[in-house]
Amino acid sequence: MNIGNRKSSITKSLLHWYKQKARPLPWRKTRNPYRILVSEVMLQQTQVSRVLQKYPEFLRLFPNFSSLAHARTADVIRAWSGMGYNNRAVRLQQVAKEIMNDNNGRLPSDIHILQKLPGIGRYTAHAVACFSFEQQTAVVDTNVRRILARLFPNRARSMDEWELAESVLPKRKAYEWNQALMELGSTFCTAAHPRCVDCPLKQYCPSAFQIRKPKKSYKRKNHRAMIPNRIYRGRIVALLRTMSRRQSIESNRLLHMIRPEARGQNQKWFSLVLTGLQRDGLIQIHSQKAKNFISLPK
DNA sequence: GATACGTGGGT
């Protein structure tokens, strides 16, 4: 089978499979730029199952760019509860504010302009262009990267991954193709345990049934490994979420709440953590009588 | 290019 035939067979098989088996995900039923953007930001490093739980309520609370732009940041951060990477909530609201101010509340459709917006990188810019504005452009996420590496191992090694993704994009079918690749990657062609038996592309895939299950490493890691700051950042934001709008908490008390074993030498560490959260727009620090009071941003 | 950045479920 020559290259062209193989490619068209792959295209046909995957699109046919997707048409029949695609999950009915809510962001596939809309082309609304706001709704697509919210879904794509939520899906950054986050499983579909988790986004499905949070997406509808977020849209109910903030149905469009205007409502998100004018909302209290504290409420946006609260609505992000359970999603992780809380920076995304702040940046998403920043996008809303920027386009309300600078672009008449319209999300740009140009990929390079999209990519200048906070929290929108190369993947998300292309995803919005394709899934909302139906542009014929490729997306490369962890699923697409993995599938192309398995399906086209030689080209994947020698070619830039974005060029490769563009080169296999079927004419006028970018939306379905991109969705299908990600659907396959997150359901069958998974990283650790690909289910090649059921894969619609198994007869075209040189990696089919070749994926070695990675040996579990038994190396003991340091039992008392250092806990990364993001764990404490998460605890802080989680605690602040539970407080009412006008409430705040004194920083020493907050430290005790999120790190009870903390000693005096943790003071400097803690102030750095708080400064970081403040810089990220995730908390507000109000100083009064030589004490610092912490809350979510107003 | 390495590192930081959450969260909850799976094994």
Add this chain to the structure above:
DNA sequence: TACCCAAGTAT
């Protein structure tokens, strides 16, 4: 229990 992982982005 301890570790891995998941539709990335910013520095």
